[in-house]
Amino acid sequence: MTTAPTPQKIILNTTINGQEHQLLIAPHHSLLETLREAAGLTGVKEGCNDGNCGACTVSLDGRIVDSCLVLGAEAEGKQVQTVEGIAPDGQTLHPLQQAFLEEAALQCGICTPGFLVAAKALLDSEPDADEDRIRLWLAGNLCRCTGYDKIIRAVQKAQG
Amino acid sequence: MHPFQYLAPTSVAEAVDALARYGDRARALAGGTDILVQTRTGRFDLDAVVDVKRVPELTALALGEDGLSIGAAVPCHRIYEDAEIAGLYPGLIDAASLIGGIQIQSRASLGGNLCNASPSADGICPLIVHYAQAHTAGPNGRRSTPVEEFCLAPGQTVLGTGEFLVSIELPRPPAGFGAAYQRFIPRNEMDIAVVGVGSSLTLNAAGDRIEAARVALAAVGPTPILAQAAGDSLVGKAPSIDAFREAGELAADAARPISDMRGDVNFRKELVRVLTRRTLTTALERAQS
Ligand SMILES: Cc1cc2nc3c(=O)[nH]c(=O)nc-3n(C[C@H](O)[C@H](O)[C@H](O)COP(=O)(O)OP(=O)(O)OC[C@H]3O[C@@H](n4cnc5c(N)ncnc54)[C@H](O)[C@@H]3O)c2cc1C
Ligand code: FES
Ligand code: FES
Numbered sequence: 001m002t003t004a005p006t007p008q009k010i011i012l013n014t015t016i017n018g019q020e021h022q023l024l025i026a027p028h029h030s031l032l033e034t035l036r037e038a039a040g041l042t043g044v045k046e047g048c049n050d051g052n053c054g055a056c057t058v059s060l061d062g063r064i065v066d067s068c069l070v071l072g073a074e075a076e077g078k079q080v081q082t083v084e085g086i087a088p089d090g091q092t093l094h095p096l097q098q099a100f101l102e103e104a105a106l107q108c109g110i111c112t113p114g115f116l117v118a119a120k121a122l123l124d125s126e127p128d129a130d131e132d133r134i135r136l137w138l139a140g141n142l143c144r145c146t147g148y149d150k151i152i153r154a155v156q157k158a159q160g
Numbered sequence: 161m162h163p164f165q166y167l168a169p170t171s172v173a174e175a176v177d178a179l180a181r182y183g184d185r186a187r188a189l190a191g192g193t194d195i196l197v198q199t200r201t202g203r204f205d206l207d208a209v210v211d212v213k214r215v216p217e218l219t220a221l222a223l224g225e226d227g228l229s230i231g232a233a234v235p236c237h238r239i240y241e242d243a244e245i246a247g248l249y250p251g252l253i254d255a256a257s258l259i260g261g262i263q264i265q266s267r268a269s270l271g272g273n274l275c276n277a278s279p280s281a282d283g284i285c286p287l288i289v290h291y292a293q294a295h296t297a298g299p300n301g302r303r304s305t306p307v308e309e310f311c312l313a314p315g316q317t318v319l320g321t322g323e324f325l326v327s328i329e330l331p332r333p334p335a336g337f338g339a340a341y342q343r344f345i346p347r348n349e350m351d352i353a354v355v356g357v358g359s360s361l362t363l364n365a366a367g368d369r370i371e372a373a374r375v376a377l378a379a380v381g382p383t384p385i386l387a388q389a390a391g392d393s394l395v396g397k398a399p400s401i402d403a404f405r406e407a408g409e410l411a412a413d414a415a416r417p418i419s420d421m422r423g424d425v426n427f428r429k430e431l432v433r434v435l436t437r438r439t440l441t442t443a444l445e446r447a448q449s
Contacts, residue, residue, distance in 0.1 A: 049200065064262060070192060071209070
């Protein structure tokens with residue numbers, strides 16, 4: 001069978017961290033590649049590129065997803081939130097970010113943006129989540145450095 | 161990865177056209193949690209990916225008098241977050257809430273789980289014990305297939321060229337019905353089943369006799385297995401741990417496991433016995449409550 005010609009790029013209209021974007025992307029590119037390469041948002045990280053590590057976690061229409069397992073094209077008309085959009089005014093850290101610093105909940109930092117986006121989604125919908133719930137919610141985020149306890153403590157600290 | 165086109169049809173007819181046009185050079189995209197991994201690892205070399213989520217029927221979730229209709233692309237979280245569905249279809253909820261983590265459950269569908277036809281899929285056995293039917297559409301029109309007949313081999317289903325899954329329909333459970341799904345994994349979350357077992361039973365009005373029962377097994381054969389003899393052995397009996405144990409023996413007889421790094425044949429058969437007994441016990445508790 002002859003191979004089809006390389007598909008043309010497509011125009012993606014999507015809202016990222018509250019701002020409308022029009023991006024030219026390859027149709028087979030993931031949302032992760034779209035955010036990092038087309039939108040220049042390098043806060044979102046690639047760990048495994050297969051859905052296991054959660055480093056690429058972003059929020060898509062209010063639900064957390066692994067952006068490596070979403071096509072950029074699927075974000076057409078949707079709301080995307082990345083770690084860059086977490087701090088309320090770009091100056092003050094979000095309570096979760098502050099707590100991660102204070103509790104030393106990061107070492108190399110690769111996993112941190114994913115943990116922050118995931119933890120924020122939990123605290124937004126379930127501010128009183130207990131430790132078991134926090135651990136279950138974050139089971140899709142891996143960290144090879146901290147051993148998790150500090151991350152859990154930081155999330156609990158951010159609950160106030 | 162081979163670059164592919166992204167197509168997003170908005171009707172069943174358009175989706176059939178798109179899939180038929182590209183034949184085996186195209187595949188449907190629901191939540192993408194299997195297909196995007198598989199295109200990257202080279203299992204599929206595609207010219208087009210057909211996103212079925214813009215077809216309204218594919219994302220509809222409707223509970224009615226007759227039962228539950230789950231659009232083929234409805235993500236797991238929508239199923240377990242609905243309290244009424246959770247009450248009626250407990251076996252389904254067990255599966256929807258253990259597939260992957262929260263990020264995966266935002267996207268992964270039971271339809272994708274079924275069409276992916278993995279022997280270790282967690283979603284298929286619960287559908288079987290809830291007596292589900294798969295509704296498909298293709299160039300020759302629409303048809304329905306009982307879920308236990310849908311998978312033919314690892315990664316292979318009854319779907320023909322241009323045909324795709326539209327919805328999964330589960331009849332409304334009668335009074336006295338209970339179901340459960342459990343799997344064995346060496347971790348707490350995020351792992352592939354070494355063995356999974358789904359069970360369901362229906363009690364008579366007095367609650368002292370079993371009128372119908374099903375047991376289905378995951379990861380112990382090339383496809384999920386409906387262990388007919390195990391379910392049938394319970395019919396007409398009073399629910400008891402001895403009856404559940406006997407059903408577990410018959411389920412282990414029906415299992416055709418292989419030995420691999422996750423477990424050997426004897427270990428897997430023992431897991432079938434244990435999980436059959438446990439899921440029947442949970443199904444009974446749910447039937448009684
Ligand atoms: C980190 C991780 C953890 C996971 N954990 C589990 C787990 O615990 N248990 C488990 O069972 N699975 C697990 N999976 C596998 C996967 O998430 C599930 O199989 C999921 O249900 C697939 O659904 P989807 O909607 O994402 O399917 P997709 O990836 O979109 O599709 C899966 C397959 O079905 C085909 N398909 C999809 N929809 C249709 C349709 N309507 N008609 C015809 N064909 C269709 C696709 O072409 C593809 O071949 C995991 C995956 C990852 C990445
Ligand atoms: S990079 Fe997406 S889950 Fe690891
Ligand atoms: S801080 Fe290094 S992986 Fe988490």
